[in-house]
Amino acid sequence: MSKREIANELHKPARKNFPRSRVIVYGKNDLWQADLVEMIPYSKINGGYKYILVVIDAFTKVSWAKPLKCKSGKEVTSAMATILLDRSPKLLQLDNGKEFYNTTFDALMTKYGIHKYSTFSILKASIAERFNRTLKWKMYKEFTARGVTRMGFNVTKVT
Numbered sequence: 001m002s003k004r005e006i007a008n009e010l011h012k013p014a015r016k017n018f019p020r021s022r023v024i025v026y027g028k029n030d031l032w033q034a035d036l037v038e039m040i041p042y043s044k045i046n047g048g049y050k051y052i053l054v055v056i057d058a059f060t061k062v063s064w065a066k067p068l069k070c071k072s073g074k075e076v077t078s079a080m081a082t083i084l085l086d087r088s089p090k091l092l093q094l095d096n097g098k099e100f101y102n103t104t105f106d107a108l109m110t111k112y113g114i115h116k117y118s119t120f121s122i123l124k125a126s127i128a129e130r131f132n133r134t135l136k137w138k139m140y141k142e143f144t145a146r147g148v149t150r151m152g153f154n155v156t157k158v159t
Contacts, residue, residue: 023058023127031058032089033125034080036071036099037132042149049151053079056131057089063131067151073102081108088112093125 001009025031037052049067053076056063066079076099092109094100096118109116119125143149 025059028059029057029087029089031091031093032056033058033093033128034100035095035125035128035132036068036076036097037065037135039151042151045149046151052135054128054132054135055080055083056128058093058127061127061131065135071097071099073099073104076100077102077104077108080105084108084112088114090115092116093128094118095125096120 023031032055034053034055037054038050039046039052040050043050046067048069051068051071053066053068054063055065064083066082068075068079092114094116099105100116100118105116139151
């Protein structure tokens, strides 16, 4: 190698988008991902609802969305409990938020035998994050079409 090639190699910018591991899922209800979507700018017109709890099955891509007034452990747990009434996953991937890591939420996970975990990466629950982007895009499109930012909380119709 010449000095020029070595210098180029040493001073080459670091790759930011490098290949990552795939999300391996074995079937329906094997892995779910959950996240919160912030809708704080629209909370006054929407009855104080500031967040949307989004849960998605990584295999089937079936999703659930529940509006929340705050992201307290109790409120997130009660919203998750309504989603878990007739189905539950083996694994639940979350971010590191306190809304998911508290005794109330832990008790719900234990009740249904769900193993929750978090990845300590900036990418977090990638499928849920991508779904959040799609959900917001569809909601903003609907806001523009109707000329109002009231969600009406028919979020399930949007998804």
